[in-house]
Amino acid sequence: MRNTVTTFQDQKARGDKITMLTAYDYSTAKLMDEAGINSILVGDSLGMVMLGYKDTLSVTMEDMIHHTKAVARGCENAMVVADMPFMSYQTSVYDAVLNAGRLVKEGGANAVKLEGGAKIAAQIRAIVDASIPVVAHLGLTPQSVNAFGGFKVQARNEDAARQLIADAKAVQEAGAFAVVLECIPAALAAIITKQLDIPTIGIGAGAGCDGQVLVYQDMLGLFSDMTPKFVKKFADAGTVMKEGFAKYIEETKSGVFPAEEHCFKISDEVLNKLY
Ligand SMILES: Nc1nc(=O)c2c([nH]1)NC[C@@H]1CN(c3ccc(C(=O)N[C@@H](CCC(=O)O)C(=O)O)cc3)CN21
Numbered sequence: 323m324r325n326t327v328t329t330f331q332d333q334k335a336r337g338d339k340i341t342m343l344t345a346y347d348y349s350t351a352k353l354m355d356e357a358g359i360n361s362i363l364v365g366d367s368l369g370m371v372m373l374g375y376k377d378t379l380s381v382t383m384e385d386m387i388h389h390t391k392a393v394a395r396g397c398e399n400a401m402v403v404a405d406m407p408f409m410s411y412q413t414s415v416y417d418a419v420l421n422a423g424r425l426v427k428e429g430g431a432n433a434v435k436l437e438g439g440a441k442i443a444a445q446i447r448a449i450v451d452a453s454i455p456v457v458a459h460l461g462l463t464p465q466s467v468n469a470f471g472g473f474k475v476q477a478r479n480e481d482a483a484r485q486l487i488a489d490a491k492a493v494q495e496a497g498a499f500a501v502v503l504e505c506i507p508a509a510l511a512a513i514i515t516k517q518l519d520i521p522t523i524g525i526g527a528g529a530g531c532d533g534q535v536l537v538y539q540d541m542l543g544l545f546s547d548m549t550p551k552f553v554k555k556f557a558d559a560g561t562v563m564k565e566g567f568a569k570y571i572e573e574t575k576s577g578v579f580p581a582e583e584h585c586f587k588i589s590d591e592v593l594n595k596l597y
Pocket residue numbers: 366367370371378462464473474475505537539540545548549550551552
């Protein structure tokens with residue numbers, strides 16, 4: 323059964339943790355869907371893990387649509403959430419609705435995610451009014467990396483913590499059906515989770531959230547450019563892949579591969595005519 327805005331709400335009510343992972347392609351999304359993930363986020367982190375940029379700012383609407391299409395084709399049950407890239411919604415309410423619509427209409431997303439609180443409440447409201455479900459994103463919002471001066475833990479002092487609580491309430495009020503809390507103190511995320519009716523999905527925000535999200539390359543050991551403290555390596559797929567590549571190189575060079583069983587045959591009758 324497809325995970326939806328209502329199943330998310332039910333999960334919060336029941337205390338059943340919401341599971342979300344990022345994916346950017348068909349085969350990975352299909353594996354996650356088959357494993358039983360509740361939701362797949364086509365994150366703008368794709369700029370870093372798939373395209374090799376140092377931050378998420380260069381990611382375009384075309385990039386997001388391209389990867390969202392691939393993920394949507396791999397999902398039967400997972401809710402597909404697509405990130406709105408930098409400058410696709412900050413510029414105006416009009417741009418926000420137009421671009422959210424493209425992610426749903428062209429990309430096949432079930433919902434979109436935007437970074438920011440009270441300052442983008444008008445955009446959230448307008449997208450929700452167009453019948454597109456919205457996930458908000460607060461705390462370390464990576465599209466603000468230049469304003470923050472780096473990828474740093476947020477809301478550690480009283481003023482910033484109060485601001486974050488106010489922003490969480492503002493996005494709920496604007497109609498968001500869930501909110502991602504990134505890189506904030508666990509105790510603060512727990513307070514916000516209790517005060518909101520909508521589910522919180524944490525990344526570096528502790529166990530008190532209603533759900534968790536991780537970048538899949540991080541949790542499988544496939545990305546070594548940086549390792550945030552909140553990452554747990556659930557498998558070392560990077561090592562498995564490297565060993566597979568090395569074995570292929572070795573067996574190809576030594577002639578072990580391809581073997582008889584990997585080859586196609588032709589009848590002797592035809593073959594004799596070719597000599
Ligand atoms: N591969 C990947 N994983 C992510 O989680 C991720 C991305 N890419 N790209 C977009 C953003 C950027 N994110 C990041 C990137 C770095 C840190 C980091 O290094 N944080 C420090 C905190 C430093 C401090 O104390 O303020 C850490 O040690 O975790 C955190 C989140 C999260 N997102």
